[in-house]
Amino acid sequence: MASALTALQGAPLPDRLVEVLPFGSGPLGTAIAALVGAAIVGSLMMTMTAVAGPWAKRKVTAAFTDRYAVNRLGPFGLVIIVADAVRLLSKELIVPEGVDRPAWDLAPIVLAFSALLGFAVIPMGSGIHLADPEVGLVYVFAIASIASLGLVMAGYASNNKFSMLGGLRAVAQNLAYEIPLILIAVSVVLFAGSLQMSEIVAAQAEPLVTVAGFSVPTWYAFVNPFAFVLFVIANLMEVGRNPFDIPEAPTELVAGYQTEYSSVYFVLIYLGEFLHIFLGGAVIATLFLGGPAGPGPASIGIVWFIAKIWAVYLFTQWARSALPRLRIDQLIEIGWKGMLVLALANLVLTAVIVGVIA
Amino acid sequence: MSLEEPRPTDVGEAADGTVDxxxxxxxxxxxxxxxxxxxxxxxxxxxxxxxxxxxxxxxxxxxxxxxxxxxxxxxxxxxxxxxxxxxxxxxxxxxxxxxxxxxxxxxxxxxxxxxxxxxxxxxxxxxxxxxxxxGHPDMRRILLPETWQGHPLGLDYNPEKPQVVPFREHANPLQPDTRGEGAESDTMFLNIGPHHPATHGVLHVKTVLDGEQIADVEPDIGYLHRCEEQMCQQSTYRHQIMPYPDRWDYVSAGILNEWAYARAAEDMADIDVPEYAQVIRTMSAELCRIASHMLALGTFALDVFGDFTAVFQYAFRDREVVQNILEDLTGQRLMFNYLRLGGVAWDLPEPRSEFFEKIRDFLDGLPEKTTEYHNLITSNEIFQVRCVDTGELPPETAKQYGATGPVARGSGIDFDLRRDDPYGYYEELDWDVITEDGCDNYSRVLVRMREVEESAKIIEQCVDLLAEWPEDDREIQSNVPRTLKPDADTEIYRGVEAAKGELGIYMRSDGTDKPARFKIRSPCFCNLHTLREMSEGEYIPDLIASLGSLDIVLGEVDR
Amino acid sequence: MIGMLKSMATTMKHALDGEKFTVQYPEETPEVSPRFRGVHKFSQERCIWCRQCEKVCPNDTIQIVTDDMRNGEQYNLHIGQCIYCRLCEEVCPVDAILLTQNFEFTGDTKDDLAYSKEQLKNVPWYKDIDPLASREPDREGWVGEGDGEVDYQ
Missing domain, CATH: 3.30.460.80 (NADH:ubiquinone oxidoreductase Nqo5 subunit)
Incomplete structure (x- = not known):
């Protein structure tokens, strides 16, 4: 296990690509290698989104509701992904009167890319790791928070009252949850002693206890389940999934900030949503579930990593099937009065424990 | 009369409970x-x-x-x-x-x-x-558009005359909407509907918002007005009116609606209904009530949960079983047209034992499903914080607005026509009227869920009765004249307890085979009127939840 | 919290048991009740052109054209306007009009749904079942003859 992890901590993917690709190690070669690396990670995530959006979401929802779902096109209905893509992209892009043009056009792009950029610092195992800055965790939260800007842009620029309400709700919600989320993450940083993602993963590699020959690693979820639960909940709120999908709230605000978007822009927003869920899953996997660690050789780390992301995704769908949506004032109350206090308590507790042990 | 002396409130009430x-x-x-x-x-x-x-x-x-x-x-x-x-x-x-x-x-x-x-x-x-x-505070049209010319049920109305509306009378919908209290005000005007995911049909709620809170709401109805009263006035008592009640409250409460017309017309023309037919009516009506309450539960959960998720689908699944039973009995799943003046259209389907078995299977499975609903919905803490103490309707207000059905019973008003003004076979059966004192959205949901259990009790007793009914006494329809012409100037108002409350029919005959005036007292119409009282000062999600808890069907509101 | 977990456990139970309640429609057609009211089938051999169905129809769906000798010429029925109340079948003294169990019919325009005599004759039975036999035991109860004037002819 340890040797696998040292392999992982090797140079990030672009640096190795520079050696493989025939463009030398000059500025041009580095740039091309970085682009290729980003393309690999980006298309991996996009593929996952494409599977999750039109297909997996329907299948999972159908399983919860005793129905069949997409099963006509291709094996297991998988060709629906192509059909849906064609359908969505070939729709007319309707631009409502009075939209604030640059902001309205930028919002979906901001939403999709803020999530996509977050994957740059996530160590996914099997050597897929674009960059490993020392402030990796800060970068993830910073870049993911830009989504709030996208939401408020979409809500404000649409010239629609439902969108406006949705945008305002999104900001209020994200403010209320960003802080507890980061405070909980800080407790992980205290434990790992580093903000670097690879360091955090490495810190979770030591075995915690060995029960009957089966060693439980020091995944932070096992070390501090309280923080794990808090983080999963805060993450649900952060990505705006049920029961916290208040900015969209179909039965109240039609579709919230995305009411006026159609065609490609809708696809981008839709992509952005799923990418955010996956980014949330990736952060949870990295901070609490040992990143790409798992049984077997280190070279299949990516498989474990994706499995963990999907587990988080399935959890969001499970919560969606059973939990009613909160009201915005209740949500903010829980955020500021409940989650923030709990997150602080968790931080202090962790600090004391780490301090005592160290 | 001096002010100190409390005024009597029961003038005209005789000792035996009748009116003097x-x-x-x-x-x-x-x-x-x-x-x-x-x-x-x-x-x-x-x-x-x-x-x-x-x-x-x-x-x-x-x-x-x-x-x-x-x-x-x-x-x-x-x-x-x-x-x-x-x-x-x-x-x-x-x-x-x-x-x-x-x-x-x-x-x-x-x-x-x-x-x-x-x-x-x-x-x-x-x-x-x-x-x-x-002295009316708001004398405007309610069902027809503001620009309508003439009053369609008046005698001098000419239906052939085209409704020509000058373009200037239509407000430009694209103009900036500055209704509310002036351009400087802090409130925002919001149209919820007529195309909105949570309005259960085409309802338009004009809402004035103060932030997220509701300063004022005004339901704007009439989008689904289909002249049902006029259609009934042009149809014969004996046959042609009966298919239409199915289309008022069209979400599977058909037999309950048909019964409203049947009861009024039978009392008007003095038609007897055989006891056997009354039992069948009671059973099928309660099946309809279950189907209707299941739908109410499902759509309310949909409004609160926010997606077409599990609860909605489970409620629909159970409603489907009821509909299968009703299809076996009546031949149709929604538009039953099953009741006839003086009885019902068909006897129970053969083989009878199989039919009873089907109903009993459903009833046996019901407690388990109810537990499931309680696990899923009512015991869920998020559901509770969303529904308890929201959409409050105090009993006095409910009475002022003429609220009936689960809406009234959720406000603690012990009022159920099945018990208080008995008809059908209800009097002979053992069941309870459900009331909840919470006066909020949660109570209304609870009332519906518990009423399903009561309906199941009624159906069970009816099935037992029907199974043992002597074979030579199975008269399903009394002898009714082919052409029914009640005496001229007979007037009647009769209500039954439909799924949403008191569904009343007023009829006046003019000696022909068609009613001269046919008026439908729709429970949803009156219940919807309470929306303003319920939602002022609350949040948009509460407005949506209150709307869901009223369980309105626009087909019945607009008629 | 416990209530929320109970909710989630309930849906998970449904997800795991793998039971489906819906059916895959074109492959698996539903069993409909013998009393089910679908599109009409007309039998010219039986029809005596008494016009009772035309008269009872609440929606003016049926149009009958006869010549001056009261021989039937046309029997038109707008199945898109019909409300499937089955009153025409109930009043028919000779079973000339019958609502089959067939609910599978479509049209591109409203005009396609205005069926003529020939189209009505050619309506197929649903799953080859003639529902008349299964409705036979109940025929007595359909419309009591009753007293009062007979309002046809």
């Missing part, structure tokens, strides 16, 4: 000009400028606290508004107040200050018949 109309007449004194006999109860004729006096005397001193319906109609020589008054404690105590107004000057005093529910009823009367109510 002579005493009522004495109470009204000079106000009552005349007395008319309707089949359901006598009615007092009142001058058009003394309506409030008469109504408040009946309300304050005689205890008629429930204005069930306001019917307006035009005769050759006069207009007439009839206020059908009842008591929540005992709806068999009825009285009518008839207000004739001259044809050339149809102005009548409004009853709105006495009974809030009269506000919408009078607007409808103005809209469709053309009587104007003096």
């Amino acid at each position: 109309y002579d005493e009522l007449e004495a109470l009204l004194g000079e106000t009552a000009l005349d007395r008319e006999d309707h089949v359901n109860a006598p009615a007092f004729v009142v001058r058009p400028d003394e309506v409030q006096e008469a109504l408040s005397a009946l309300r304050e001193e005689a205890g008629f606290d429930y204005c069930s319906n306001v019917t307006a109609q035009q005769y050759e020589d006069r207009f007439e508004s009839i206020y059908h008054l009842k008591k929540y404690d005992d709806p068999t105590q009825e009285v009518g107040v008839v207000v004739p107004t001259p044809t050339d000057d149809p102005i009548s005093q409004t009853g709105e200050p006495v009974y809030r529910t009269a506000e919408w009823h009078e607007r409808e009367a103005y809209d469709l018949v053309g009587i104007e109510y003096e």
